[in-house]
Amino acid sequence: MSHDRGKLEAIFDRYSRQPESLIAVLQDIQKEYRYLPGPALLETAEALKVPLSKVFSVSTFYNAFSLTPKGETVVRICVGTTCHIRGAKVIQQQIENMLGIKAGETTPDMKFTIEVVACVGACAMAPVVAVNDQFHGGVTVAGLKRLVKKV
Amino acid sequence: MMHIESPKQLAEYRKKCVAEESKYTRKVLVCCGPGCLANGSQKISDEFKRILSSKKIKGFSIEALRDTGCHGYCEQGPLVIIEPDGTFYTHVKVKDVAEIIDETIAGKKVIERLLYCDPDTAKKIEKYSDIPFYSHQTRIAFRNLGRVSQCDINQYIAIGGYQALAKTLADMTPEQVIKEVSASGLRGRGGAGFHAGKKWATCAGIQEKPHYVICNGDEGDPGAFMDRAIMEGDPHSVIEGMIICSYAVGSNQGYIYVREEYPLAVVNLQKAIEQARELGLLGENILGSDHSFDIHVSRGGGAFVCGESSALMKSVAGEVGEPRAKYIRSVVKGLFDKPTVLNNVESLANIPVIIDKGGEWFSKIGTSTSTGTKAFSLVGKVNNSGLIEVPMGTTLREIVYDIGGGIRDGRPFKAVQTGGPSGGCLPESKLDLQVDFDTLTKAGSMMGSGGMIIMDDRTCMVDVAKYFLSFLVDESCGKCVPCREGLYQLHAMTVAVSEGRATEADIEKMEKLSDMIVIGSLCGLGKSGPNPFLSTVMYFRDEYLEHIRNKRCPAGVCRALIQYTINEKCNGCMACITACAHHAITGKKKEPHFINQELCDKCGACYAVCQHDAITIT
Numbered sequence: 001m002s003h004d005r006g007k008l009e010a011i012f013d014r015y016s017r018q019p020e021s022l023i024a025v026l027q028d029i030q031k032e033y034r035y036l037p038g039p040a041l042l043e044t045a046e047a048l049k050v051p052l053s054k055v056f057s058v059s060t061f062y063n064a065f066s067l068t069p070k071g072e073t074v075v076r077i078c079v080g081t082t083c084h085i086r087g088a089k090v091i092q093q094q095i096e097n098m099l100g101i102k103a104g105e106t107t108p109d110m111k112f113t114i115e116v117v118a119c120v121g122a123c124a125m126a127p128v129v130a131v132n133d134q135f136h137g138g139v140t141v142a143g144l145k146r147l148v149k150k151v
Numbered sequence: 152m153m154h155i156e157s158p159k160q161l162a163e164y165r166k167k168c169v170a171e172e173s174k175y176t177r178k179v180l181v182c183c184g185p186g187c188l189a190n191g192s193q194k195i196s197d198e199f200k201r202i203l204s205s206k207k208i209k210g211f212s213i214e215a216l217r218d219t220g221c222h223g224y225c226e227q228g229p230l231v232i233i234e235p236d237g238t239f240y241t242h243v244k245v246k247d248v249a250e251i252i253d254e255t256i257a258g259k260k261v262i263e264r265l266l267y268c269d270p271d272t273a274k275k276i277e278k279y280s281d282i283p284f285y286s287h288q289t290r291i292a293f294r295n296l297g298r299v300s301q302c303d304i305n306q307y308i309a310i311g312g313y314q315a316l317a318k319t320l321a322d323m324t325p326e327q328v329i330k331e332v333s334a335s336g337l338r339g340r341g342g343a344g345f346h347a348g349k350k351w352a353t354c355a356g357i358q359e360k361p362h363y364v365i366c367n368g369d370e371g372d373p374g375a376f377m378d379r380a381i382m383e384g385d386p387h388s389v390i391e392g393m394i395i396c397s398y399a400v401g402s403n404q405g406y407i408y409v410r411e412e413y414p415l416a417v418v419n420l421q422k423a424i425e426q427a428r429e430l431g432l433l434g435e436n437i438l439g440s441d442h443s444f445d446i447h448v449s450r451g452g453g454a455f456v457c458g459e460s461s462a463l464m465k466s467v468a469g470e471v472g473e474p475r476a477k478y479i480r481s482v483v484k485g486l487f488d489k490p491t492v493l494n495n496v497e498s499l500a501n502i503p504v505i506i507d508k509g510g511e512w513f514s515k516i517g518t519s520t521s522t523g524t525k526a527f528s529l530v531g532k533v534n535n536s537g538l539i540e541v542p543m544g545t546t547l548r549e550i551v552y553d554i555g556g557g558i559r560d561g562r563p564f565k566a567v568q569t570g571g572p573s574g575g576c577l578p579e580s581k582l583d584l585q586v587d588f589d590t591l592t593k594a595g596s597m598m599g600s601g602g603m604i605i606m607d608d609r610t611c612m613v614d615v616a617k618y619f620l621s622f623l624v625d626e627s628c629g630k631c632v633p634c635r636e637g638l639y640q641l642h643a644m645t646v647a648v649s650e651g652r653a654t655e656a657d658i659e660k661m662e663k664l665s666d667m668i669v670i671g672s673l674c675g676l677g678k679s680g681p682n683p684f685l686s687t688v689m690y691f692r693d694e695y696l697e698h699i700r701n702k703r704c705p706a707g708v709c710r711a712l713i714q715y716t717i718n719e720k721c722n723g724c725m726a727c728i729t730a731c732a733h734h735a736i737t738g739k740k741k742e743p744h745f746i747n748q749e750l751c752d753k754c755g756a757c758y759a760v761c762q763h764d765a766i767t768i769t
Contacts, residue, residue, distance in 0.1 A: 063411070064451075085531055089755075124186040135188060138190075142760050
């Protein structure tokens with residue numbers, strides 16, 4: 001992490017350093033750095049006056065947070081019920097093969113991260129793959145190559 | 152924007168909004184709901200804007216172009232609707248936009264090609280109200296979806312928005328509001344079905360202050376997206392419902408808890424809250440009354456358990472979302488240990504209508520114990536996927552066949568899954584059941600928040616149970632042992648069944664274990680956790696036994712028990728060879744291919760790409 005105190009201070013101030021805004025603060029840090037860097041957790045604990053243990057426990061409890069850096073492009077494969085029965089597993093395996101990593105991992109060049117998510121709420125278009133929050137519905141194995149190429 | 156100081160001023164303001172709206176006789180509504188967005192409707196809207204901003208059309212201005220909330224018929228999306236005729240265009244592409252502008256908007260001619268085609272009669276239907284998918288529905292919670300821009304308070308006011316709030320503050324006491332909500336019989340749409348009026352009355356009766364109002368927008372059930380559509384497409388309905396609730400229970404601070412996966416809902420709700428504040432509908436002394444109320448949007452962190460009330464309240468307070476035992480209910484000791492009313496998005500969206508038309512009117516819709524309507528996301532292997540809203544008491548058959556248009560590709564119906572991970576699967580013999588809180592629970596499933604996933608013969612019930620259990624194992628917060636360890640074991644045993652390693656005695660063990668998890672767990676997640684197994688083993692026991700006795704998966708899903716082979720229909724197109732990541736398929740172009748079973752990983756990629764029905768699963 002490029003240690004940028006100013007950015008962190010701005011985030012803390014946005015929420016008036018309220019202890020109950022811990023989740024919101026961590027969400028903004030995650031957005032800024034694409035993960036939660038260790039030093040940022042220490043500073044959060046100090047700024048919000050909450051124990052570091054609590055910051056750590058919240059950071060590891062919620063799926064939205066990651067303690068390891070994520071890639072520039074995050075490919076989120078929806079594995080909700082509808083996507084599951086409409087073949088999300090095959091899609092997941094194909095994407096994993098194409099990028100050479102498993103779900104939850106990041107490519108060594110830090111370009112791609114694959115995530116699975118338990119439902120993005122676009123079930124009518126299942127199976128759904130979201131690339132950096134851009135949704136793609138009705139994904140097929142045959143159409144995947146085009147999708148990944150576009151990315 | 153003006154600051155509205157009284158109900159009378161709101162009425163005057165409304166007149167202006169209505170006058171403004173009536174300027175636009177013709178409107179173009181581009182659906183930007185969850186389904187259409189996933190299909191690229193934003194690009195279509197942008198294309199409309201691009202062309203219309205440089206082109207003058209008589210009798211039409213660009214202000215009449217609207218990005219609306221979900222219209223429901225996601226299967227046919229992206230949708231574009233031209234009002235006032237109700238012309239309904241389906242599967243619209245960016246390249247169709249210029250033609251729609253020239254032909255339909257400027258020329259008032261209908262483009263046949265883009266109309267909905269009834270699969271039964273093969274006839275084109277022009278108006279959406281004539282399409283069977285819509286004609287069987289009654290829309291209350293979804294009343295504004297698809298009619299107005301997603302976040303425009305003036306349009307909302309023009310079609311009657313915030314009138315119920317004005318009526319509440321001007322003419323009703325908090326007791327009268329609670330009486331009206333109680334008379335409506337409204338039960339919690341989040342799944343538990345608790346009477347909203349009762350909850351409000353309990354909270355209002357507690358002396359200790361402050362009281363809080365929370366809207367539960369943590370729509371965690373995979374397969375459900377009704378609340379997402381409401382929060383994104385009609386946020387003002389939810390906000391109005393919350394303000395009315397706050398007045399009834401004497402609260403000055405509200406929270407909307409939105410799940411992490413719905414970033415657009417957060418943006419739209421925040422925009423709508425800002426608009427309401429500017430007009431003075433949120434904040435100090437709303438409409439000149441003594442009542443003050445404001446709302447804060449709280450983003451979730453991606454944890455399913457946070458849909459549970461006590462976990463949700465912990466999460467709003469910035470803590471780990473672990474539920475607590477509810478000897479004392481959250482309405483008594485909730486957020487920050489203060490009395491808290493928690494209602495679901497859909498419940499709150501119903502409130503303005505209940506106040507407007509009266510509790511009695513609402514109570515006459517639906518059944519005697521489950522009043523009103525219920526929104527469902529009708530998805531899975533059904534022809535017409537989308538969001539629907541029907542009166543309580545509608546049968547599953549009507550939903551699946553009359554609205555849903557039956558099963559895809561003409562395959563047989565196998566099961567309908569309701570209630571998310573806590574619910575269950577109902578077989579064909581239960582299709583004539585009425586959909587309401589009590590009937591579904593009695594049948595071994597539950598209403599849940601409204602996900603309705605239709606399954607055909609290609610869906611394996613053991614796999615479905617395994618899927619939900621694996622989801623619950625991931626999402627269990629780990630606080631209590633029966634849920635954390637029990638579900639883990641139950642999942643492991645389901646995996647054993649799916650791999651043909653289980654014995655018949657294991658089924659009994661699983662049933663016993665399930666009973667213990669139900670009795671011993673702390674919160675709803677654990678208590679209802681074994682449901683996916685219990686309901687599938689109750690209605691599809693034979694399928695479990697087929698896996699155990701004959702090591703066969705009849706639906707062709709469980710990998711350890713199936714084999715992919717290539718049949719005589721293969722024309723040697725090479726598609727499967729390209730798709731196979733394990734190099735298990737060999738063959739030359741235009742010659743039949745062959746799958747090497749040693750190398751085959753059974754991922755199903757070949758089956759998914761084959762256009763010639765040449766892959767057999769045995």
